[in-house]
Amino acid sequence: MRIDIITIFPEIFSPLEASIIKRAQDKGILKICIWNLRDFSRNKHKKVDDAAYGGGKGMVLACEPIFLAVEEIKKHNPESLTILTCPQGEIFNQQKAKELSKTKGLIIICGHYEGVDERVRTIVDCEISIGDYVLTGGELPAMVIVDCIARLLPGVLPEEATIYDSFFDCLVDWPCYTRPEEFRGLKVPDILLSGDHEKIAKWRLNQAIERTKQKRPDLYEKFIKEKGGPHASKSRSS
Ligand SMILES: C[S@@+](CC[C@H](N)C(=O)[O-])C[C@H]1O[C@@H](n2cnc3c(N)ncnc32)[C@H](O)[C@@H]1O
16 A cells, blocks of 8 residues: 655654554555655745735645645556545544555645645545644644554554454453563453463453443444444454
8 A cells, every 4th residue: 555645844754664664664565655745836945835815823835735746646646545634624543544444545635834725625535633632733643544554454464463453343452461470469360371262252352341331431332233232242252
């Protein structure tokens, strides 16, 4: 999968050169291209923003360099979906990540200052927000989106590493432990040391259900409605 990111701060993206996302790129599963919006400015000072019509303090990213950048990127991958990061967009979640991970490619536009000229919306396929708060720019949202999608791409992680993650089957994850068996009086539950994989799977499913009920009643309600509740949910215990 190819993901192109348009930004005025290309230097921010070093986290994408580490860990699992780096490995995904090294394996050739994911290609990330960072484009400096200033390279598409026709202004001799490489200016890409201007004052807002109607007044006000904040600057607005102009439409021309963004249009030119998207047009250039589309030459490399015409089927890419264009995403605008913005606080008023659809809230990003695991389901959306799954959906986007199946596309041919993405172009992510990072806004800054007051945001982008309204006319940019005519060339985007969807607007995504990573939550109801306002960040200084779209760079962190772009990295959140890329990170979440990257781990879902086939071959990046073993399948069981992602299908039992939180939000799979409308449940949060079960509790995990590693060595030592006892730490400062805190013990690993006996069942996990029993070697009985069927019982362990059942215990984990029950824990995931209980935790969802306690911590995310909204998700639990969905679990009951969509998955038929604890008795119908076999996917984690089998
Ligand atoms: C300071 S914000 C602009 C906020 C805008 N004036 C508003 O109130 O909606 C600058 C840029 O950061 C990005 N951004 C900020 N918060 C975001 C969020 N929660 N989700 C996605 N992008 C966000 C967007 O690209 C946005 O254009």
